Amino acid sequence: MDFYTANWYPMGSVYYRKFDCYRMEWDLRDGFRECLVAAGPYAGTVALMRNYCAKPGRPILEIYSAAGVLLSSIPWKSGQVVHLGWTLTQDLVCIQEDGTVLIYDIFCAFKRHFSLGSEVKQNQVLEAKVFHTEYRTGIAILTGALKFTVASNIDDVKLRRLPEIPALRGPPTCWTVLFNDRVPLVLAAVGPDLYLLDNTSCTAVTLPGMSPLAGSALQMAVSFNYKYLAVFTDTGYIWMGTASLTDKLCEFSSDLRQAPKQMAWCIRPGSRNIALALMWEKLIFLVGRAREGVHFPLDEPSFIVPELDGIRIVSSSTHEFLHEIPKVTEDIFKIASMAPGALLLEAQKEYEKESQKADDYLREIKDQNHLSDAVENCIEAAGYEHAPEMQKSLLRAASFGKCFVEKYSPADFVTMCQDLRILNAIHDYQIGIPLTMTQYKQLTIQVLLDRLVLRRLYPLALKICEYLKFSDFQGVSRILAHWACYKVQQKEKSDDEIAQAINQKLGDTLGISYSEIASRACECGRTELAIKLLEYEPKSEDQVPLLLKMKRSNLALAKAIESGDTDLVYTVVTYMKNEFNRGDFFMTLQNHPVALSLYRQFCKHQEPETLKDLYNQDDNHLELGNFYVRSSYGAEKRVEGRVAELQNAVEEYNKAKSELAARATEDQIKLLRNQRALQDKVDKPYLDFSLHDTVYNLILDGMHKKAEQLYKEFKIPDKRYWWLKISALAEKEDWEELEKFSKSKKSAIGYLPFVEICMKHQNKVEAKKYIARVGIEQRVKAFLLVGDLDQAAESAIEHRNEQEMNMVLSRCASAADNTIVEKINRAKSLILKK
């Protein structure tokens, strides 16, 4: 490892290192000439637009992976592009001269576009910048009228026009976007002056600690985290300070006068060192707090991409990474380092050589009680290494060292191994995502998986999920769902083939929503495929809305009914009601009885007229009859109205061949009319009495003739009439009339009821009058009713009926009845003897 530090460059006390990530796969003979270039943050893809301003011939838009592998390309057919940039979600933003912004995905598929307004269109876009805040991507425009327009979120475009810079003749020499409390500001340099533009005002600012003689700013750069700002002036002076413009961190005077092509901050999160990279045609110059900067000569034209923890340098043949060496790495690898990590690394090497020196080194670390630090350092340092061999040797050292630490928790070690495996896998040039450990941790595994999905690297994403043992729900099924959504867009394959392929792969994996996939298929215009996919969806509540969206309402209705979820059925029914004409709607309902009864329930309360139509449609005369009867008791209050409703009912009942119901209803009409006449006559409510109650009340009111008339008219059965009349008379206590009635003709109910009814009204005297006429078989009962035990016993004995005797016996309670008891017992024994 003697040469390990060969690519280390000291700047003051800090070391920087530049290493190759890839030999580029692409073939760019002309370098980046006549090219618009944009590379996404976090090891993102590279977009290239060649001949972007060539008049003859069309520009070509190409998108490459970070290793220069072509992902996609299209001939550019829209207008003149001024600027390219990437969003945080890896969409390509193309800003055109006319103020139209087009968004493409990494496969050059057009996603959407929006305009920056007529003012921008009129004045044209002069320059543009794409900037990122934590969760969103924004753009800033300098128009031909020398005004700035900012949209801080391209997903929800709200344009803000910034105030004008006073007395501005030409475009600012340079400008950049800064943030004040998440509000984007523009800092612009005009000659020697600097202006800060916020929503309302334009303020002239000076940079603290910058000499007034330092000249005019030619180039400025904001750090990746928008914390720092650097300005390069025409005197070769470089100012570096905070982006809030409150503090100067350091300055540097160079002998270069020409404006650099690009400037970018090269800092490591958590480190207190700062460095700025300036790039010219053949040189990258790194400056910081140290008196001397570092020169990196360039062989070919390049561009630099600022990253969280360094800068990427992309040329036509290589892709390099320049970053500050982390403290742990420095400690371990610095020449002649005696740091615990360094010693542990040595010890492990000696151990492999089976040399006893291993023990010496180990002992030395242990003596200082630094072994666990050493292990931790080696683990951490492994994460900063790009080459697997170095990672391995550091991890080997850590693994070796941790054997000698008591109760060492292997969690860190395991996590590091896992993370490195993932990083090494995505570093492969075919994948081409050169994320560093620092970036990866910031980005999180979830976002990385999303990016892999976006790149359609489904197998790799699946492998990672499996490797990390993610639950199906979080990992595998999400990725499979994405895969399936992509699959349904493959136009060349048949519906059956795709549906089957998807089902085969997805099966019943937990958390897969077939409806989402079907929805995507539907968006692509593949309705049949969508329906096939929906068959696999177990949740009806997800199937139904989509089926409706595809206008398959009959199928939706069937599914809804099958699900047993009435809410779903109602959803479909409402849809059909609005979409279908009434006839078709009713027809469909008739074919689905479950839906029909549900809809009827709804109509009963909300649309009674519809209910009638439904029955009509179905020729359901019986129900129509019932419907009219119901409404004769419901809404309609006037007698004429009620009669009319009932007449309708009679008609329907006749159609339904339900004579009984028709007759009963006709009777009711007759009764209603009678009742109304009565009500008018005697000023007593008769309406809504039943026939029985009507006649009963007539008798109570003494209108015997009328009662008699109704009895005949409605053919009231004799039995009922007798019961009714004697009850009413007894209630009225009209005993005379009762007796008269009893003698009018032979009773249809016998005479026991007379006794009963009198007793009910506690009239023993009257009751006794009828006993003689009670039939022999019921006479005992009658005597018992009036409480004449003696007589009851007599007649029971007379009948020689044991059951009757027992009945009498059971009533004998008091001592006074003893004689009766004896009498009966005697009679009983007599019967027995015989």
Next chain:
Amino acid sequence: MASERIDSPELPDFTILKRLARDQLIYILEQLPGKKDLFIEPDLMSPLDRIANVSILKQHEVDKLYKLEDKPIYSNCDQLCFLIRPRIKHVKFIANLVRSDKASARNRKYKIIFSPQKFYTCDMVLEQEGIFGDVTCDEWSFYLLPLDDDIISMELPEFYRDYFLEGDQRWVGTVAKALHLLNSIFGPVSKTYGIGRCSKMVFDLWRDLLEDDEHDQKDRRSDLGLVFMIDRDVDYVTPMCSQVVYEGLVDDIFRIKCGSVEFGPEVTSCDKSIKVLLNSQDKVFNEIRNEHFSNVFSFLSQKARNLQSQYDKRQGMDIRQMKTFVAQELKGLKQEHRLLSLHIGACESIMKKKTKQDFQELMKTEHSLLEGFEIRESISFIEEHINRQVSPIESLRLLCLLSITEYGLITKDYRSLKTQYLQSYGPEHLLTFSNLKRTGLLTEQAPGETLTAVENKMSKLVTDKAAGKLTDAFSSLAKKSNFRGIGKKLGLIPRVDGEYDLKTPKDMAYIFSGAYIPLSCKLMEQVLQRKGWTGLEEVTRLLNGNEFAEQLCDRNSGSQRTIVAVFLGGCTFSEISALRFLGKEAGYKFIFLTTSITNGARMLESMMETKS
């Protein structure tokens, strides 16, 4: 009565269900901070009372409580909260209220809490009435109310009418969710038996729910063993019989509402009514609830004597003994005394009504109907019953019992009895008869139809149904009871020589004075005994099929002797008593899960069209 078998399992503690419901309600109320008036629909008042009392509601800033009635409201509160069942009627009422507030430029916040869930129709109505954006909605998932240690009610009496009459399946999912809730707290259930279309649908939905969260069902000790689901229309005979077991009688006569009953002055022997909670906490009640009424009175007088002797212990106590007596026993004795006198009062009141000759004859008629003897006499009894206007519901109940036990009424009888009924109780009952016909409770034999013809038609309909062509409504139209055949196959009518011993009964028939073993309970007994439907094919064919037996989880984690009896469409106290008896005999523990407690009167009332 037989004492508990030693090997019968313990009942799980269902009070947690109440706590869950209460916590959720409080959470919902707190979502609307500040003072608010709460309008409660009448049907939810009693259940709510069992969950959260007024002081709890007040603690969560409920200012005034109102009953939601169909009349204008007078509230000055700026926030109105409505606690309702998801019915269109109520939603429309609220909509009118909101609109009239709007018209008078009154600005208030409205929140509707649907219990146990909201239906899509509610949203539809809110939208049609144009107030969708003016109200916020919430769901109070209060599915299960434990009425007693072994009875859980969903308190959804409308389930019966909605499903069995209107063919409206909206509550089916609700029951499935309720079962799922029960299963997730006390389960898992290992096996489910069932009979009836509704049971099958509930089971299918429930199984879907189970599959959705299968992964967290493992390795739990279960308090539940088996589930047995039954549709009310499988057994219409039982609820149509007069109840003679004490708890059932109290329900028939005084109407037990949500586990409590209001005894009027005739029982309390003072001038005001007393509300009594009837459950196993009531020591006196607990001992007589399952007894045949003829035993209750003697039991109570025995109890009274015991009580007296305990009081008498006081004599000859010294001061210290007296002190402990007052401190420890007196309160309990007093409580028992109070309850005892109440139940004695109730008994007297029942006796007064039941010892009349009418009642004896009513029982005689019911028994002959069940046994199928002296049908003509029974018919004339019913006719007289109608003519004398004894009671519209009783008359109807007898008519239904006649119809179900006799494969429907022959045309002549049907017409004459129906005409009589209409004359007696009013022609609006035309609709009642139409409804009864649709549910199959009271049907007319098609002319010339013999039993075999009916059976042939039945089996044809069953196959048609399999093809999905027949609706519930239609199938019940054609539904003819096969009570005689089933009764014979299952031995529902016990043949006893001499008097049936009601004091120490030997089968479940005691709940109907030894005349009849309830079909629903007999079915459960048979299936549990046979561990399935094998051997009952003939019976299930006569019952229209739709029986099922499904294994849900392989491990027999819980006791197989704890059985959840699920009644879809309501269950009667007689059935509960019968199964409690079976449980004691066979060492099962039954838990009753029902959509509501029902009886003949409630079922028939729900068939009537209210005049509104």
